[in-house]
Amino acid sequence: MTQQTLLLGQTFEARGNPMTTPWEEVITVNSGGAVLIEAGRISDLGDARLLRRAYPDATVHDYGHHLICPGFVDAHVHYPQTAIIASWGKQLIDWLNTYTFPEEMRLSDPAYAQAIAARYLELALDHGTTTMCSYATIHPGSVDAFFTAAGARGLRTVAGKTCMDRNAPEGLRDTAQSAYDDSKTLLERWHGQGRASYAITPRFSPTSTSEQLSALGALWAEHPDCLMQTHLSEQLPEIAWVRDLFPAARDYLDTYEAHGMVGPRAVYGHAIHLEPREKDRIAEAGAALVHCPTSNTFIGSGLMDVAGLAARRIPLGLATDTGGGSSFSMLHTMAAAYEIAQLRGTALHPAQLLWLATAGSARSLHLHGQIGTLVPGQEADITILDLASTPAIAQRSSAANDIWEAVFPTIMMGDDRAIADVWIKGAKRVAMEPAPG
Template sequence: MQPTLHLGQTLEFDGNPFHAGLDAARHRRRGGVLVAEGRMLAVDEGETLRAAHPQAQVTDHGARLILPGFVDAHAHYSQTAIIASWGKRLIDWLNTYTFPEEMRFADPAHAARIAETYLDLNLANGITTAACYCTIHTESVDALMRASEARGLAMVAGKVMMDRNAPEGLRDTARSGHDDSAALIARWHGRGRLRYAITPRFAPTSTPEQLESAGALFAAHPDCAMQTHLSEQAEEIAWVRALFPQDTDYLAVYERFGLTGPGAVMGHAIHLSDREWAALRDGGTGIAHCPTSNTFIGSGLFDMDRAQGLGIPVGLATDVGGGSSFSMLRTMAAAYEVAQLRGRALHPAELVWLATAGSAEVLRLGHEIGRLAPGRMADLVILDLASTPVIAQRAARATGFWEALFPTIMLGDDRAIANVLIAGQPLRP
């Protein structure tokens, strides 16, 4: 197959800029990405690649920025239709909005419609991979996986396990949750670009017996992801303390049942004790930072610097529909604002890292996606750095690349997504 050479601005990472410094990021004003058979063959100066591969078909993106596709480390596709619902905190949000909506996913046709809408919205915003919570219904997983497979997407998803503190019709059992998940793993995990995530919703909606069965699944399938929620709101933490009085803290519940360690991703992780911080560091458990939902639902301010300083893997997440935007640009902007409220301005390089390589590494997909690098899949976003009049006039005054990029991070939306490539195939002509 004839290779394609994509020309434009490029941004590569040799390492995590939180740890290695800003020199870990390399910007090329006129870079190139050579793609063939769905993968990146080379990333270099554009003219160097053009001279070395004269036979390549050239697609010139001008001054637009070529990035790896955005990776959403935590989302609820089943909440697509209830995004931006008014006025509730976490537990009331679940009871008022989430649970009634999730009941509808027993209908395969409804699940299929929402899966298609969710993926359309993701791709319109440059999100090429996401880690999704489905519902308790196996139909909800089948719908999302089937739609993702048809589009050639790398998707991580799992059936929610939930056997208490939920309405009738939204509860499974410790046995059925285990068996349904095991069947879904057999059906979807490792099929093409699809990966399964063992998904107990959070400790309050699972009995100890179900958490034990989830841990047994994770032990039996260590190459799967494991996703759940941790310490999002004070009321939730108090609830966990009442339900699990024998455990030292919230994280200790998951530790007891084998639901931590590499491949485990904790959503939120805002209100942590010193012991929990140390346990996350020592065990290799990852965190999905969900800044728009943390502010929208009033949860609190995640401590990015502490997490990065401890070497805990951190990815960025929309958390739709508690999160208030499908845009990873808006999510980066919210991460910047949350960090500002904690006293530090995150650099644009750090924000881009979180939305790409950081999330990919949390999901243990960093060898496949998340960076511009030879051998990775050619899931790419072509970003217009002058997509609206207000962004264009600000970028025109920039004295360097980072100053030109930052207005798009803070003010950009789906209009900034000029194109998306999945395994080298553009979604738009």
């Protein structure tokens, strides 16, 4: 007989997109809920009293008033930048030259790449993140290190070799041909193996020639079930640079579109300073945009128009953008998203913030059929939130008039102490010792 596990607590249940439909119509929290897990998947969801009676032999984990959520999904990270997170004082181009590129050079050493991959994944799991979409470096071994470490932990992940053939230091440049060849080899090795998915990954237009973008666009056309991830319109000086490098392009997005890199499985990080044509084309293509609020403020990029883009029904994800982002925590990221939306005149509801960090990000990565919601048939990646994890949070949540007033302090002030437990494909997480590095 298949082992049954029953998690009891308050269950966060999403039946639709609260960014396009009133959240009250599609998001609920069952204060006496339960999730049944069998064979690594959610097999039932409902009232604890009824499910305990229906499955008397299930192993029970009673989380009391903790919130049972889908595992957090971080839709845009750079795991190679783990060691340089929270480095002082640079905007995008200087950040790359001063911090990112020297650190990424170090991942040419397979042992160092393995150590950083393990360190990053343990930090992410400490903060309740069970799926992430990561850039690697130009080194194929950095991709192998990430997927190997993720596989050892049973994680569903997306990643790809970062491709750059110009405007990067010697040792971090490939070519149009080697980018194609390496990416194809890695794609064939990892895509669909276990819980791994491959993303074709040009860093961004300034570090790829037209020849390289064309080669990667051709590879994507050959493997359209893969994602294609890159950056778009993060900072104004970057956009001006793109205009100089691609004088014939209509706008930044056109530097990708001209090379076959716009489509429904495209995932663009940041997308802060979009032109009207770009918004129209992204919406038409069904491509996804990923909001990176801590990064956008930390390196001074700008304020993404989340509400306006959501109104266009553009798929939206949420991301820490480690290490330009200043935290590994999706709770911190939700708090930053709330604050940025306030500056733009919109108060995102806690239900919307939790949805963006789970189902929204899963949808942006085309993983919504597998993860992101507490729905029977989904893989059982689950994060348990303690809504009274610190004295400051507890005193506020104890005075709450409803569940959302109880949840919101954890979103705004929570950290890894709020993560009571993490379940990975139906198994309770056991922390692994990161490799020395």
